[in-house]
Amino acid sequence: MSDIVLSVQGLSISYLTARGRLRAVNGVSFDLHQGETLALIGESGCGKSTLNLGVMQLLPRTALVDAGKVIYTPRGGQPIDALKLKGSALRRFRWAECSMVFQAALNSLNPVIRVRDMVYDTARAHGENDMRRIKARALELFKMVRLDPDRVFDAYPHQLSGGMRQRVLIALSVLLNPQVVLLDEPTTAVDILTQRTIIDVLKTLRRELGISLIFISHDLSIAAEMADTVATMYAGDLVEIGTVNEMFYRPAHAYTLGLLNAVPRLSADREALNSIPGSPPDMIDAPSGCKFHPRCSFATEICQTSVPKLEVLNRDGAAHWAACHHSDQVRLSAQEVLADDHAAD
Numbered sequence: 001m002s003d004i005v006l007s008v009q010g011l012s013i014s015y016l017t018a019r020g021r022l023r024a025v026n027g028v029s030f031d032l033h034q035g036e037t038l039a040l041i042g043e044s045g046c047g048k049s050t051l052n053l054g055v056m057q058l059l060p061r062t063a064l065v066d067a068g069k070v071i072y073t074p075r076g077g078q079p080i081d082a083l084k085l086k087g088s089a090l091r092r093f094r095w096a097e098c099s100m101v102f103q104a105a106l107n108s109l110n111p112v113i114r115v116r117d118m119v120y121d122t123a124r125a126h127g128e129n130d131m132r133r134i135k136a137r138a139l140e141l142f143k144m145v146r147l148d149p150d151r152v153f154d155a156y157p158h159q160l161s162g163g164m165r166q167r168v169l170i171a172l173s174v175l176l177n178p179q180v181v182l183l184d185e186p187t188t189a190v191d192i193l194t195q196r197t198i199i200d201v202l203k204t205l206r207r208e209l210g211i212s213l214i215f216i217s218h219d220l221s222i223a224a225e226m227a228d229t230v231a232t233m234y235a236g237d238l239v240e241i242g243t244v245n246e247m248f249y250r251p252a253h254a255y256t257l258g259l260l261n262a263v264p265r266l267s268a269d270r271e272a273l274n275s276i277p278g279s280p281p282d283m284i285d286a287p288s289g290c291k292f293h294p295r296c297s298f299a300t301e302i303c304q305t306s307v308p309k310l311e312v313l314n315r316d317g318a319a320h321w322a323a324c325h326h327s328d329q330v331r332l333s334a335q336e337v338l339a340d341d342h343a344a345d
């Protein structure tokens, strides 16, 4: 039997804008296995949040799912297409099966609603009525995320620090015991020590509850620490996916290599960062061929005309796919960069 809990298959999502149709997610496919953490990386605007909102059917009205399926397998149940769920089945799916910690949510908490009411409202909205049980569960989870349970339960958001609020939201996301949690930049709006606490708390929850995570982050060091699998998105496309070691030691897409080169290294006293030149493309009128070609130092003529497909790289070894016409050269170049790093140690 397969242990895939969530299988995103050919998902395409666009927004209707005044300038035309913006394809924010373009034929994205991947599988999430039981207990796996998948990190989604890529610059701002590449479609990470849209993809996750699409999975949850929480897109704004101006968005359209153009194609694709999101096959979800409940514990001990038959696979269903989550995009076809409606009404009470959809409410149950959201939160009791698959929940989300939204990007920047910690700054948008309603200041006049106590944490206890957030807990009860969340439970009620998703069809849970046994409030004594819910309270006991919330207190247990608050403890697990290293909050003082009783104090936090009765607090208003403004009485808590940003890191504490984020941990409340993380605890709320697992209140109804979902199998899958989508975390959208959970460490972006907090300071570095708080980041550490949040990462540790997520690891505890993952271990204690056996949940699978999709973890959106543009901080590659955090992705490296959390992820089993890493997927790179560029301009709506999933351009590379593989095990965390493959992706960070043997990247095969020029864009992933560019992201890695833009990370400051302890060993490097070289003149600061090699940020990727240029900026992400206009997604209403994207470049032909490989959308990354105008920014890519490996690009040749074929990159301007032919759209690279995701191809498997290691026939026998660790899982790894990349959509790059020059993946062999990218890999060679990545080896040189890493060798330089070792030489500098």
Ligand SMILES: Nc1ncnc2c1ncn2[C@@H]1O[C@H](COP(=O)(O)OP(=O)(O)O)[C@@H](O)[C@H]1O
Binding pocket: 015, 016, 017, 022, 024, 042, 043, 044, 045, 046, 047, 048, 049, 050, 051, 060, 062, 283
């Ligand atoms: N509500 C919206 N209406 C129109 N365009 C949007 C909307 N939300 C996001 N977009 C566009 O969709 C693309 C993907 O955005 P998003 O999914 O937020 O990316 P990411 O999370 O990777 O930063 C961007 O070009 C963004 O400007």
Ligand SMILES: [Mg+2]
Binding pocket: 045, 048, 049, 050, 103, 184
């Ligand atoms: Mg986002």
